[in-house]
Amino acid sequence: MSVSLSSSSAGELPPLPDPVAGVRDIVLVGSGKGGVGKSTISVNLAAALAAHGARVGIVDLDLSGPSVARLMGTSEAPELNDQGLAMPGKRHGVHVISIADMVPPEQAIAWKGPLVAQAVEQLIREVAWPDLDILVVDLPPGTGDVLLTVLEQIPVAGAVVVTTPERMATIDAERAISLFHEHDIPVFGTVTNMAEYICPCCGERQPLFDTGKAADVARRRHVADLGSVPADPTASGHAAEGQPIVVASPDGPVGQAVSELAVAVQAAIRRERQGTSRRAAQDQTIWELLQDE
Ligand SMILES: Nc1ncnc2c1ncn2[C@@H]1O[C@H](COP(=O)(O)OP(=O)(O)OP(=O)(O)O)[C@@H](O)[C@H]1O
Ligand SMILES: [Mg+2]
Numbered sequence: 001m002s003v004s005l006s007s008s009s010a011g012e013l014p015p016l017p018d019p020v021a022g023v024r025d026i027v028l029v030g031s032g033k034g035g036v037g038k039s040t041i042s043v044n045l046a047a048a049l050a051a052h053g054a055r056v057g058i059v060d061l062d063l064s065g066p067s068v069a070r071l072m073g074t075s076e077a078p079e080l081n082d083q084g085l086a087m088p089g090k091r092h093g094v095h096v097i098s099i100a101d102m103v104p105p106e107q108a109i110a111w112k113g114p115l116v117a118q119a120v121e122q123l124i125r126e127v128a129w130p131d132l133d134i135l136v137v138d139l140p141p142g143t144g145d146v147l148l149t150v151l152e153q154i155p156v157a158g159a160v161v162v163t164t165p166e167r168m169a170t171i172d173a174e175r176a177i178s179l180f181h182e183h184d185i186p187v188f189g190t191v192t193n194m195a196e197y198i199c200p201c202c203g204e205r206q207p208l209f210d211t212g213k214a215a216d217v218a219r220r221r222h223v224a225d226l227g228s229v230p231a232d233p234t235a236s237g238h239a240a241e242g243q244p245i246v247v248a249s250p251d252g253p254v255g256q257a258v259s260e261l262a263v264a265v266q267a268a269i270r271r272e273r274q275g276t277s278r279r280a281a282q283d284q285t286i287w288e289l290l291q292d293e
Helices: 038-051 068-072 113-125 145-153 167-182 213-220 235-240 253-282 286-292
Strands: 023-030 056-060 089-091 094-098 132-138 158-163 187-198 205-207 225-231
Touching: 023 038, 023 167, 023 253, 038 056, 038 068, 038 094, 038 132, 038 158, 038 187, 038 253, 056 068, 056 113, 068 094, 068 235, 113 145, 132 253, 145 167, 158 167, 158 253, 167 187, 167 213, 187 213, 187 253, 213 225, 225 253
Parallel strands: 023 132, 023 158, 056 094, 056 132, 158 187, 187 225
Antiparallel strands: 089 094, 187 205
16 A cells, blocks of 8 residues: 655646756755755765866755755855845855855744745745756755655756665655655665765774665665765764865765765766657657757
């Protein structure tokens, strides 16, 4: 028996949301479970994509517990341009929008239902994004209003699902994959964060949790296993300094793993675009196709 708690009903796909001005592809980073490293992976993925030459933005949609600003080292509230659109700050080659830059750190941030949808739309659409290849979206934990608003109102290229190898996390990752699929959002694959600890002295690799389960989830749900990112004891220090690990230590184990993840995400986006254009081509007549040549 399958239980659908979301608002979409099978067989009836809603119309595609309007594109976001300036943004080519939107990539969600989600997990289901909290604390598995979504924000850490989001900022590092964004910085790695920028290091690979992509034009990248990041938006923090964890409205109650935003952490992208801290992880990227931004603190200034964005200025508004003539059209009243927020102008994102730029750090580590990435254009950044986070609610944390608009609210003092000591102030509580609580949202009531309809305001959530409004905030999500505004943080993504009411922004003067420069031309971006990829906008990375750091999602909050769980499957609440923020995620449902994104799934229904924002045109998404695909999602990366972060998990640790722990059973508790992989169960929620599997639920997140189901939710994305229910909304016809391509899942680019799973990333296993904090899969192992690499001894800085001897390089020996020690599993931190019950390993192997995350790859099982990917296999079972027919999505790609995008690899794993080791635990890095310097992560919290870099976070406090507003430096993604890929910037502070690009050749370290985390830097290399996230760099490979960035390549895999770019390849997934390309495949998705090709698939989409093939699907669009199937809807065209031979005469329209010849005209496009
Ligand atoms: N690869 C890693 N190595 C070491 N520490 C890590 C790693 N990834 C994440 N962490 C640490 O784990 C904690 C949780 O990470 P993070 O905030 O990125 O998770 P999250 O999934 O975004 O959490 P939330 O659900 O609260 O948004 C942080 O203290 C972070 O520094
Ligand atoms: Mg987070």
